Amino acid sequence: MPLSSELHHYIGLRKILFQIRQQRVSKEVHLFESVMNLQYHEQNGGVMLTEIDSFDIEKTLTCGQCFRYEILEQNTYYTIAHNRFLLLNQNETGVFFFPCTISDFKEIWMDYFDLHTDYEEIKETLSTKDEVLSKAISFAPGIRILNQDPYECTISFILSQNRNIPLIRSSINLLCQNHGIKITNHEKNDVFAFPEAKSLIEAGINGISQCKAGFRSKYVYDACCKIANREIELNSFQNKSTHEVKEELKKIYGIGDKVSDCILLFSCKRPEVFPTDVWVKRVMEYFYFNEKEVPLKEIQDFAKEKFKNLAGFAQQYLFYYARELKIGK
């Protein structure tokens, strides 16, 4: 899709949002079929999603599963995914995607935001399992698990080790600015795609290190080499079992259980995994083990037994709950 910088200008978006709020929208709206209770139509160069359950864009973007987003004002964000720049506005009418055509929406964003999945049913099933989860879900009922690009997700979670979200985002932004291709501009700032593996190989460990990646630079470099020379075949993941994909990912220097679980959950549609970081460990110990320290494996076995193939969703609700309430700190 050709991207006009003028279209992307924030002022332009604000005018459109204002019109939408005032209900002075174009009458030429085309309703499309309802999928999973979805109702959406093309409007003012974007797509308005009017009927949707369980979709809170703020919580979905900021809950720690992705790192390329910015808050522009309350309820208005932008994100960059699959080499696309997307503005999102959530209001009482629904969620507005801009710039976006119906085909972009159907081919890219429906899958990215996991709009085919029935979260009402997932929440219902999990809530009946126990009271803790029921509370965690009611704390952030609009979280959705994104379907991210496996390569970008791999590099991003390698960079997440031993760091908090602002630092991870800072490194990733530098990586994109220094080694990614410009895809558009926003408010006079250039917007870059996530750098390809071959660009990071060219940058070398030194170039990666300049993006404040620290000791993780050699891990990122190793991942790029193994992906570029097809020692790790990301495209083959869909045909492999979760265990096989995990073993494959762990061949990369610097990827262990936690990072591979995040990649599986956030980019390979494997909701049965239960990534257990310090926050999840804390919240599990706090609620299910009488605040006692428990080995990681015990927590994971417990979660798999209790939450079964919805463990990944449970993890995301619990993680957000723990972090916001600072449980165990």
Place this chain on the structure above:
DNA sequence: GCCCAGGCACTCA
């Protein structure tokens, strides 16, 4: 100046 943050690899017992 010190401690800690969404881990991992490595060493050693």
Place this chain on the structure above:
DNA sequence: TGAGTGCCTGGG
């Protein structure tokens, strides 16, 4: 197999 330790870096 599990415990202990070093690692970049920036914010509190």
